[in-house]
Amino acid sequence: MTGTVAARELLARPALSLAPRLIGAVIVSDAGGEEVAIRLTEVEAYEGADDPASHAFRGRTERTGVMFGPPGHLYCYFTYGLHWCANVVCGVEGVASAVLLRAGDVVRGADIALERRPAARRGTDLARGPARLATCLGLGAAQNGVDLCDPASPVRLESVPSRRRPGIEAGPRVGIVSATQRPWRFWLADAPSVSAFKPGGRKRAAPGPAD
DNA sequence: AGGACGATTAACT
DNA sequence: GTTAATCGTCCTC
Numbered sequence: 001m002t003g004t005v006a007a008r009e010l011l012a013r014p015a016l017s018l019a020p021r022l023i024g025a026v027i028v029s030d031a032g033g034e035e036v037a038i039r040l041t042e043v044e045a046y047e048g049a050d051d052p053a054s055h056a057f058r059g060r061t062e063r064t065g066v067m068f069g070p071p072g073h074l075y076c077y078f079t080y081g082l083h084w085c086a087n088v089v090c091g092v093e094g095v096a097s098a099v100l101l102r103a104g105d106v107v108r109g110a111d112i113a114l115e116r117r118p119a120a121r122r123g124t125d126l127a128r129g130p131a132r133l134a135t136c137l138g139l140g141a142a143q144n145g146v147d148l149c150d151p152a153s154p155v156r157l158e159s160v161p162s163r164r165r166p167g168i169e170a171g172p173r174v175g176i177v178s179a180t181q182r183p184w185r186f187w188l189a190d191a192p193s194v195s196a197f198k199p200g201g202r203k204r205a206a207p208g209p210a211d
Numbered sequence: 212a213g214g215a216c217g218a219t220t221a222a223c224t
Numbered sequence: 225g226t227t228a229a230t231c232g233t234c235c236t237c
Contacts, residue, residue: 077233078232212237213237214234214237216232222229
């Protein structure tokens with residue numbers, strides 16, 4: 001387990017450096033009044049300025065403001081008219097950098113998580129996928145921008161491995177249509193909760209070599 | 212003011 | 225493997 005000071009320093013790193021270190025980290029949420037904790041098994045790095053797949057690529061907007069703020073805060077976004085997903089904001093303030101929480105294992109509050117995710121058939125499906133993970137933790141608009149290092153916060157980074165774990169693999173990110181070749185997705189090999197890889201978000205107009 | 216589309220999921224053939 | 229659900233955000237008139 002890593003203390004608050006060390007976690008702060010880690011969070012000041014850019015997403016590409018932080019992302020593999022978040023594999024095995026535990027995030028805990030009291031949002032919704034009940035505690036659920038998840039150990040991360042899959043994440044993705046998003047680097048605003050040079051990353052066409054990042055929400056922040058075209059600059060700061062009302063939605064992406066949190067991404068440009070100080071590290072250690074939660075960036076929640078709403079997508080497809082249905083789902084919320086969550087990121088850990090990192091890097092230097094003023095530069096958009098964040099790590100999308102894609103999957104994990106519920107380590108506490110599995111009963112609560114199952115109530116929130118009635119479609120889950122197995123424990124490993126509870127937080128298998130970014131919107132599923134956010135649902136398990138009860139995350140939404142109300143948690144956007146919360147400080148993950150503040151003990152009084154409803155969502156906290158409870159622990160981070162002190163070293164990069166063995167068995168982490170890297171590959172292309174899921175569900176994006178640009179910069180699809182960058183191996184900025186990290187996951188724990190063998191973890192059943194790692195989400196399925198799906199290339200592209202929509203129909204590809206032309207399978208060009210663009211990246 | 213209007214429209215295209217999404218860092219997805221669940222259900223269905 | 226395919227597709228509906230569903231709406232905020234952002235880009236283009």
